[in-house]
Every structure is written in structure tokens, then in C-alpha cells.
Amino acid sequence: xxxxxxxxxxxxxxxxxxxxxxxxxxxxxxxxxxxxxxxxxxxxxxxxxxxxxxxxxxxxxxxxxxxxxxxxxxxxxxxxxxxxxxxxxxxxxxxxxxxxxxxxxxxxxxxxxxxxxxxxxxxxxxxxxxxxxxxxxxxxxxxxxxxxxxxxxxxxxxxxxxxxxxxxxxxxxxxxxxxxxxxxxxxxxxxxxxxxxxxxxxxxxxxxxxxxxxxxxxxxxxxxxxxxxxxxxxxxxxxxxxxxxxxxxxxxxxxxxxxxxxxxxxxxxxxxxxxxxxxxxxxxxxxxxxxxxxxxxxxxxxx
Amino acid sequence: xxxxxxxxxxxxxxxxxxxxxxxxxxxxxxxxxxxxxxxxxxxxxxxxxxxxxxxxxxxxxxxxxxxxxxxxxxxxxxxxxxxxxxxxxxxxxxxxxxxxxxxxxxxxxxxxxxxxxxxxxxxxxxxxxxxxxxxxxxxxxxxxxxxxxxxxxxxxxxxxxxxxxxxxxxxxxxxxxxxxxxxxxxxxxxxxxxxxxxxxxxxxxxxxxxxxxxxxxxxxxxxxxxxxxxxxxxxxxxxxxxxxxxxxxxxxxxxxxxxxxxxxxxxxxxxxxxxxxxxxxxxxxxxxxxxxxxxxxxxxxxxxxxxxxxxxxxxxxxxxxxxxxxxxxxxxxxxxxxxxxxx
Numbered sequence: 001x002x003x004x005x006x007x008x009x010x011x012x013x014x015x016x017x018x019x020x021x022x023x024x025x026x027x028x029x030x031x032x033x034x035x036x037x038x039x040x041x042x043x044x045x046x047x048x049x050x051x052x053x054x055x056x057x058x059x060x061x062x063x064x065x066x067x068x069x070x071x072x073x074x075x076x077x078x079x080x081x082x083x084x085x086x087x088x089x090x091x092x093x094x095x096x097x098x099x100x101x102x103x104x105x106x107x108x109x110x111x112x113x114x115x116x117x118x119x120x121x122x123x124x125x126x127x128x129x130x131x132x133x134x135x136x137x138x139x140x141x142x143x144x145x146x147x148x149x150x151x152x153x154x155x156x157x158x159x160x161x162x163x164x165x166x167x168x169x170x171x172x173x174x175x176x177x178x179x180x181x182x183x184x185x186x187x188x189x190x191x192x193x194x195x196x197x198x199x200x201x202x203x204x205x206x207x208x209x210x211x212x213x214x215x216x217x218x219x220x221x222x223x224x225x226x227x228x229x230x231x232x233x234x235x236x237x238x239x240x241x242x243x244x245x246x247x248x249x250x251x252x253x254x255x256x257x258x259x260x261x262x263x264x265x266x267x268x269x270x271x272x273x274x275x276x277x278x279x280x281x282x283x284x285x286x287x288x289x290x291x292x293x294x295x296x297x298x299x300x301x302x303x
Numbered sequence: 304x305x306x307x308x309x310x311x312x313x314x315x316x317x318x319x320x321x322x323x324x325x326x327x328x329x330x331x332x333x334x335x336x337x338x339x340x341x342x343x344x345x346x347x348x349x350x351x352x353x354x355x356x357x358x359x360x361x362x363x364x365x366x367x368x369x370x371x372x373x374x375x376x377x378x379x380x381x382x383x384x385x386x387x388x389x390x391x392x393x394x395x396x397x398x399x400x401x402x403x404x405x406x407x408x409x410x411x412x413x414x415x416x417x418x419x420x421x422x423x424x425x426x427x428x429x430x431x432x433x434x435x436x437x438x439x440x441x442x443x444x445x446x447x448x449x450x451x452x453x454x455x456x457x458x459x460x461x462x463x464x465x466x467x468x469x470x471x472x473x474x475x476x477x478x479x480x481x482x483x484x485x486x487x488x489x490x491x492x493x494x495x496x497x498x499x500x501x502x503x504x505x506x507x508x509x510x511x512x513x514x515x516x517x518x519x520x521x522x523x524x525x526x527x528x529x530x531x532x533x534x535x536x537x538x539x540x541x542x543x544x545x546x547x548x549x550x551x552x553x554x555x556x557x558x559x560x561x562x563x564x565x566x567x568x569x570x571x572x573x574x575x576x577x578x579x580x581x582x583x584x585x586x587x588x589x590x591x592x593x594x595x596x597x598x599x600x601x602x603x604x605x606x607x608x609x610x611x612x613x614x615x616x617x618x619x620x621x622x623x624x625x626x627x628x629x630x631x632x633x634x635x636x637x638x639x640x641x642x643x644x645x646x
Contacts, residue, residue, distance in 0.1 A: 015485045026497050139573070139626040141580055144618045147604045155608065245492065246584055250604070261585050264496050272496070279490035287488070 005292060012284050019280050020069070020273075024062055027269045052078065069277075075270035079263070085274045089256060093278065095165055096248070096255035100241035102175040107182030107240075108233060114183070115190025116222055122195060130187055137184025143246035146177035150250060163252035174251045178244050182236055189232055193225035227298045234290030238283040336562070336638040346634020349627040356624070360444045372437040373592040383432030385610050389413060389423045426616050429602060438594035439617055445506060445595040446576045446624060452510045453517055453575040454568045461518030462564055465525025466552055470533060476526070483519045491516055491578075499587045506589055509579055517575060521567045528560045562639030569632030573625035580621055596621040 040048070049055045052075075053064060068075065074085040114134070118127040137145075153173060154162040161170045197203060198221050206216045245257035252258075256275060263271040330338065341347060375383075413422075426435035468479040494515055498508040532538065533556070541551050576596075582588035583597025584604075591598060596617050603614025 011481065011484070012488075015488050018485060019489055023493070023497070026501070029501065135626065135629075136622075138629060139622040140618065141577055141584075141600070141621070143581070143584055143604070144600060144614070144622075147607055147614065151607055151611075246581060249585070260492075260496075264500065264587070267500075276490065276493040279493060280488055283490060284488045 001295070005288075008288050008291070012288065015284060016277070016280060020066065020277060021062075023273050023276050024065060027273060028058060052076070065273075074274040074277075077268055077271055079266050079268045079271075085270045088259065088271065089274055089278060092254055092256040092259050095253060096244060096257060097241055099171065099174055099178065099244055099247075099253065099255060100237070102171060103178035103244075104182060104233070104237050104240050106175055107179035108186050108229075110179070111183040111186025112190050112222070112226070112229075114187045115225075116194060116217065118187065118191045119194035119198060119221075120217060127191075130191075134184035134187040137180040138188075140180075142177055142181055142244075143250060145180050146174065146247050146250045149173050149177050165253045165255075174244075174247050174253060177250075178240060178247050182233075182240065185232065185236065186229065189229060190222075190225050193228060194221050197221045197224050227294065230290050230294045230297065234286045235283070238286040241282055241286075336635075340634055340638035343634040343637060345630050346637075349630035349634065352623075352627045353631060356443070356627075357447065360440075360447050363440045364444060367437050367440050369441055369593060372433065372441045372594060375431040375433045377431075383416075383418065383422075383428055384430050385606075385613075386413060386416070386418065386424050386428040386432075387610070388425060388427040388612055388616075427610075427612050429613060430606065435599070435613065435616060438599060439596070439620055442594045442596040442599050442617060443620060443624070445589060445593075446579060446621070448506065449509065449513070449575055449579045450572045450628070453513050453571050456510075456514045456518050457521045457568050457571055458564070460514065461521030461567075462525050462557075462560075464518065464522040466529055466556065466560075468522065469526040469529025470548070470552060470556075472530070472533075476530075480523075480526070483522060486516050487519050489516070495582055495587055499582075504587055504590050506595075509582060509588060513575055513578075517571060520571065521564070524563050524567050525560055528563050529556055532556055532559050562635075566632055566636045566639060569628055569635055573628040573632075576621070576625050576628070596624075 046055070053061060056064070065075070072086055074089070077083045077085055077088060080088070111134075114130040118130045121127055150162065150173060153159045160173050161167070164170050198217075203216060203220055206220045211220075244255065245261055247253070248255040248258040249261065256278065259271065260275045263275070424434050424436060426439055428434055429438070464479065468476045471479075491512070495509065495512040498512050498515075502508040502511070538551060538555055541555055546554075579588055579595060580597035580600060583595050584601040586601075588597050589595040599617035600614060600621065603610075603617060607614050
């Protein structure tokens with residue numbers, strides 16, 4: 001197990017190194033420059049370039065960047081003067097994390113409950129309603145759901161504050177909007193897993209030895225369905241933590257996704273690079289953690 | 304003879320031929336799958352919708368070219384802009400009536416803005432006075448082009464990669480799988496961003512981005528199948544008979560894996576269609592004035608408070624499109640692998 005984890009960590013570092021290198025050199029081929037203000041004189045441009053170390057040869061810039069990266073220094077933003085990129089990300093990442101975590105918890109818990117209810121009464125009324133909801137969650141993009149929620153719950157009914165971030169009530173609408181997709185996926189998944197396990201022999205045994213229906217469903221059927229769900233949640237969690245770009249835009253949430261989108265047209269290369277690295281690390285760590293968790297929870301999986 | 308046996312029923316008198324005969328012709332794998340598929344009514348409907356949409360889109364390319372959907376007369380935007388859907392005055396929704404927010408009464412916008420009697424817009428118009436029906440048709444076409452590209456990339460890159468990786472096994476497989484893991488851990492958004500900056504935004508950079516990462520799921524599935532199938536006896540048999548590796552791959556492995564391939568394609572398509580919409584909504588996708596479902600939705604979001612139909616129509620088209628692919632894929636999965644879902 002330890003050996004496996006070490007091996008995976010090694011691969012993770014290698015991947016990260018590749019990503020850093022690739023993004024660094026892709027930035028160089030990118031057309032345009034962040035210093036495009038026509039008022040800048042050539043002398044001023046020189047000073048700017050020197051200040052950001054852009055006058056050095058490319059390979060030197062690369063090594064400086066990688067060297068600084070190990071000390072947690074991702075450079076300073078080209079656009080927001082003297083703002084270290086690392087503090088910009090440190091300010092915004094927790095916001096996205098909180099939103100993603102809330103949506104993930106809401107989505108998986110609701111999804112598991114709905115899936116359970118659907119599986120117990122297959123083809124019943126609840127199954128139909130939940131099936132319809134999960135189909136909606138899969139096929140309607142989250143930003144459309146987000147806008148509709150914003151309009152009807154926010155503007156028309158005035159239930160929640162419309163935008164911004166800080167109080168809990170401000171997080172409710174974006175959380176609901178973001179949780180639709182995971183809820184739909186989890187509902188479908190738990191439903192089909194539970195239908196399968198409910199018809200298996202060990203459930204028959206559990207019933208035969210006289211366990212109550214509640215115990216059979218919750219302890220035996222549901223728990224077994226949750227294990228394979230772990231592999232589903234890992235990449236999904238990473239996606240939620242990072243991929244809420246549009247939801248952040250719609251609800252004006254100061255998250256990392258909104259920052260990333262803003263930094264693209266501004267050609268704020270240090271921010272783009274640092275965000276890329278953060279995204280990649282989150283994604284890889286989540287996949288690794290879910291693999292390890294699966295092995296811990298399920299004794300049949302050997303690493 | 305007939306008379307003698309009057310009181311008795313002869314059992315099996317027709318000879319052994321008839322009892323041994325197989326009543327129905329043997330079904331090939333695909334015929335059998337089709338028989339199961341037909342039972343799933345939703346999937347069948349989805350298949351027809353997809354087929355009709357495809358034909359419709361191909362024909363529409365000649366009737367509604369992109370330039371026609373993008374064209375507007377800036378002098379007449381006042382007259383034709385933001386018209387609600389209208390077919391005829393009697394229909395409940397398509398009557399051109401519109402209730403402005405804050406006012407209690409509905410007004411016929413067509414009359415109020417002085418639109419000539421003969422002009423009607425099924426899906427209404429946008430703020431420049433462009434027909435949303437035409438723009439939606441163009442958007443649908445772009446979504447289908449993306450779908451087609453995703454399917455092709457899955458087939459060409461994903462399947463080939465998977466077969467090679469699974470068939471070679473050992474070190475080659477190890478390296479190829481690590482490459483997939485690396486590709487999967489690069490956030491898609493980042494790749495697309497860079498491509499959009501590098502090549503300029505547009506449908507081609509979306510397709511290239513899909514080509515870079517969207518085939519990994521397919522490659523993994525195919526590889527796992529090939530890994531298990533290549534140990535089977537029928538592969539060993541054809542090897543002993545001197546069949547070339549190439550022929551074994553195409554004639555024996557591919558048909559066995561085809562079910563998985565088709566199902567995987569059907570699951571990749573809706574996510575790629577959705578992907579285009581998301582990209583267009585953050586201005587990384589299709590460049591205006593070209594309309595895609597994503598840009599239409601994005602424009603609709605901006606004017607949702609006043610003209611909800613501008614968001615709802617493209618959103619419904621997008622949702623229905625990905626839904627039909629999902630249902631079609633579900634049906635195909637059940638048809639190809641009856642054990643997977645006995646419910």
C-alpha cells in the first residue's frame with residue numbers, strides 16, 4: 001500500500017512537471033503581450049520587461065520559474081501591479097472550495113437518498129419524479145439552471161440575496177445550481193446499483209434471518225452501493241471545485257474560476273499558469289485520494 | 304394407414320427432421336441487439352429524433368446558410384428587434400403577445416413595433432432583429448458537427464489507441480496508460496483556453512481540443528476489453544491458423560468490442576455538445592456573430608429578465624438534443640449488454 005502510494009505520488013510529480021513545462025512554453029507561443037498599451041515608449045517597455053524578467057533568455061526564464069515555484073512563488077500578476085499571484089489565488093481558492101464542497105455534499109446526499117427511494121419502489125411515482133429530475137440535471141447545463149434560479153428565487157420571489165459572497169444565505173442559490181449535476185449522476189448511479197444489490201443473494205439472506213426492511217436497505221444494500229460511488233465522486237469533486245466558472249460568473253462570486261476567465265483576455269500569464277497548476281494538482285490529488293479510499297473501504301480491492 | 308391409427312395419436316410421427324429444426328433463423332449479434340433495442344420505446348423515439356435532426360440539419364445547410372442567420376439590417380433593428388414568437392394570432396403562446404415586466408396587460412409587440420402583417424417569427428427575434436429560428440438552426444448544426452467530430456475522434460484515435468495498448472500489453476501498455484493518465488489530469492478548460500488563444504476561438508479549436516483529450520475514456524474501455532478478449536480461445540485458434548495480427552484485430556477483436564465502442568460514443572457526444580455550450584458561454588467557443596446553442600444561451604441569459612424566450616428556446620433545444628443522445632445510448636447499452644441492466 002505504502003509502495004503503491006509512493007509510486008502514484010512519483011507519477012503525480014512527473015505529470016505536474018510535464019504540465020508546468022508544457023504550459024510555460026505554450027505561453028511563449030501565445031500571440032500578443034500583456035503590455036499592449038500604445039502609450040508605452042520602447043524605454044518603458046524595456047523597464048517593464050526587465051522588472052518581470054522577460055528580457056532574459058527563455059531557458060533561463062523557465063528555470064527561474066520552476067525554481068521559484070518550489071518556494072511557493074508564482075511570480076507577480078502582470079495586470080494587478082505588485083500583486084503576488086500566490087496571494088491572489090490564496091484569496092480566491094477557499095471561496096471556490098467552499099462552494100464546491102457545499103454543492104458536492106448537497107448533491108451526493110440528495111442523490112443517494114433519491115436513488116435509494118427510487119430503487120425501493122421501482123417504477124413507482126417517486127421513481128418517476130426523481131428519474132425526471134435526474135434527467136433534467138444531466139441534460140440542462142448548470143448555467144441555465146443557475147440563471148433560472150437566480151431569476152425566479154432571487155429576483156421574482158426575493159428569497160435570497162442575488163449576488164456576492166460572504167454570508168451563508170448568499171451561498172444558497174449557487175450551491176443549489178451547482179449541485180444539480182452531481183445529484184443527477186448520483187441518483188442514477190445509486191438507483192441502478194441498489195436495484196442490482198437488492199436482488200442479490202446476501203439481501204435474501206439478510207431478509208431470511210429476519211432483519212427489518214430498514215436494516216436490509218440501509219445497512220446491506222445502500223452501503224454496498226456507496227463503495228463504487230467513490231470512484232465516481234473523485235473526478236466529480238475536482239470538477240466541482242474548479243469547474244464552477246460560469247456559476248461564479250452568474251452569481252458574481254469572487255472564486256478562482258472567475259479570476260481565471262478574466263485573466264485569459266488580459267493575457268495575465270502568471271495567473272493563467274498558476275491557476276492551471278492549481279487545477280491540475282487538485283484534480284490529481286482527488287483521483288489519488290479516491291483510489292486510496294476505495295482500497296481502504298473495500299477489502300476486495302488490492303493495491 | 305390413416306384409418307388404422309384413428310384411435311391413437313402418433314407421437315413424433317413426423318420424423319426427427321421437424322423436431323430438430325430450429326424454428327427461427329439464427330440471429331447475428333447485431334440482429335439480436337436490434338431486437339432488444341426495439342423493445343425500448345424511449346430509445347427508439349430518441350433514435351428517430353436523432354435521425355430526423357440529422358437529415359433536417361443537412362438540408363438546412365442549403366436553406367439557411369450561416370450568413371443569412373447572421374445578417375441584420377441595423378436601420379430596422381428598432382422594428383424587428385426582440386419580437387416574441389408568433390405563428391398566428393389564435394395560438395396560446397405563438398401569438399406575438401408579450402407582457403412587459405411591470406405592466407399588467409399584454410400587448411401585441413408585432414403591431415406596436417410596426418412589423419408588416421406578413422412577417423412572423425416562430426422563435427421570435429434577438430435584439431438586432433435576427434430570426435432566432437434561423438440562428439437556432441445554425442446552432443443546432445454546429446452542435447451536430449461537434450457531435451460528429453467527437454464520434455470520429457473517439458473512433459479513430461480512441462479505438463486505435465485502445466486496441467494497440469491492449470493488444471501489445473506489457474511495457475507498451477504501461478507507457479500508453481500512463482500517457483492517458485497524464486492527459487486526464489490536465490484540466491480541459493486550460494487546454495481549450497490555450498488553444499483558443501493560440502488558434503483563435505472557433506469551432507476548429509474546440510474540435511482540436513476534443514481531439515486532444517476526449518478520446519481517453521474510449522481508449523481505456525477498448526483496452527480493457529481487448530485485454531480480456533485476446534486471451535480467449537478463438538483468438539488463439541486464429542493465431543494457430545496463421546491469421547495475421549492485423550486481421551485478428553479487425554475481424555475478431557473489433558466486432559466483439561463494437562458494443563462498447565458504440566455505447567461509449569453515445570455517452571461522449573452529449574458531454575461534448577454540452578462542452579461547446581459552456582465554452583461559448585465563457586467566450587472561448589464559437590466566435591460571434593456565428594450562432595451556436597452556447598452563444599445563443601449566453602445572449603439569452605443577458606436579457607432573461609425581459610425576454611425569457613431568448614434563453615428558453617435554445618436551452619430547450621440543447622437539452623433535448625443531449626437528452627436524445629443519452630436515451631439512445633442507454634438503449635444501445637441495454638441492447639448490446641443485456642446483463643448490464645436487467646431492470
